[in-house]
Amino acid sequence: MKKLTDTYLRALRAKARPYKSTRDGGLYVVVMPTGSKLWRFGYSFSGREKQISLGPYPDVPLALARERRDEARRLLAAGIDPSAERREARAAVAAATINTFEAVAREWLAKQRHLARATHDKARIMLEQMAFPWIGGRPIGEITAPELLAVVRRVEERGRIETAQRLKQRCGQIFRYAIATGRAERDPSADLRGALATAKVRHRAAITEPDRFAKLLRDLDGYSGSFVVACALRLAPLLFVRPGELRHAEWSEIDLSAAEWRIPASKMKMRTEHVVPLSEQAVAILRELQPLTGHGLDLRPDAPRYVFPSSRSRLRPMSENTVNAALRGLGYSKEQATGHGFRATASTLLHELGWRSDVIERQLAHQERNAIKRAYDRSQHLPERRKLMQFWADHCGALKSNTAKPGLLRAA
Known part of the structure; x- marks a missing residue:
């Protein structure tokens, strides 16, 4: 018998069918019809003939193949099946792979269906750019507090203190999910308390003085840019919804006859449908805009018809920076006014004008913090909110024309 050399x-040449070469202590090569040559080690265990693969020749040279064979023999001598040992090793590698920080984080992300799309995307991008490159491949149960601190500090050292805090919070949520699913025993983010710089609380810029707000309203009416943007600027203070909700508005959600806009739960921060009663002034603005963006669009039937489409494509909504950019063009800095600031303006002035807090908060789509009260408070206060929205539009008009008087428009 020829020796393996x-x-x-x-x-050895290929044939029509696979065939085996000569053996060397159980080691042999299988020659495939394609010409490839594959190492095999044949052995007997518990009365059964078995084999394991040792790799292709010549990628695995003869000397290495013999080393792998000899290792398999040592396992046999110890009463261990080399094939079973290999399966267990592969299973361990697979388990380590699904238990990495990145694998667990992506699994956690997939379950966060309650998050708004923009919030979900921000969380994913944050993890992909700021955490995965450094700890993504580490088994989540082995990550220590110093390791996590090093990851978060990279963000903090770039001056992004708030982002560093948010990253720590997201990582903490992932570690707690890993604990709940049996892949970690503790949350190292809890040990970072006090280790990071604390960001100063920054409130979004908002004008809450009636005289200054009146000037802003007059300036908005004088905007000379795009008609679509002009309508968005006039509606924003009347509706005081979140900027993302305004720019994603679709005509299919708006019933001008009923004077209401129903924002689907999928677009709301708290994932609950929100009804926005429309004042006479808001309906008038929308009726003026509808011929431009609501009719005659060359779009497929299932395409969204945005109330405020992008100037580049009607298949996309207006950019998130459009309203703020228009405010800058009107001379208002980011420290003076923002699209989101209209919410604070309406809340502050309506409270001062005597409106009930629960009605205002419901119109702002703020969720009741008390879980028990939230569960039993089924009322949406729609009748009161319809009165509130019309009152607010009338009050804004009075402010613009300098006819508003303390107490005259005060809510009953």
Whole structure:
């Protein structure tokens, strides 16, 4: 019988069917019809004939193949099946792979269906750019507090203190999910308390003085840019919804006859449908805009018809920076006014004008913090909110024309 040598192995030629070469202590090569040569080790365990693969020749040279065979023999001598040992090793590698921080984080992300799309995307991008490159491949149960601190500090050292805090919070949510699913025993983010700089609380800029707000309203009416943007600027203070909700508005959600806009739960921060009663002034603005963006659009039937489409494509909503950019063009800095600031303006002035807080908060789509009260408070206060929205539009008009008087428009 010929010995296994490189000369012998190189001389082996393919045939119509696979065949085996000579054996060397259980080691042999299977020659495939394609010409490839695959190492095998044949052995007997518990009365059964078995084999394991040792790799392809010549990628795995003869000497290495013999080393792998000898290792398998040592396992057999110890009463261990080399095939079973290999399966367990592969299972361990697979388990380590699904238990990495990145794998658990992506699994956690997939379950966060309650998050608004923009919030979900921000969380994913934050993890992909700021955490995965450094700890993504680490088994989540082995990550220590110093390791996590090093990741968060990279963000903090770039001056992004708030982002560093948010990253720590997201990582903490992922670690707690890992604990709940049996892949970690503790949350190292809890040990970082006090280790990071604390960001100063920054409130979004808002004008809450009636005289200054009146000037802003007059300036908004004088905006000379795009008609679509002009309508958005006039509606924003009347509706005081979140900027993302305004720019994603679709005509299919708006019933001008009923004077209401129903924002689907999928677009709301708290994932609950929100009804926005429309004042006479808001309906008038929308009726003026509807011929431009609501009719005659060359779009497929299932395409969204945005109330405020992008100037580049009607298939996309207006950019998130459009309203703020228009405010800058009107001379208002980001420290003076923002699209989101209209919410604070309406809340502050309506409270001062005597409106009930629960009605205002419901119109702002703020969720009741008390879980028990939230569960039993089924009322949406719609009748009161319809009165509130019309009152607010009338009050804004009075402010613009300098006819508003303390107490005259005060809510009953």
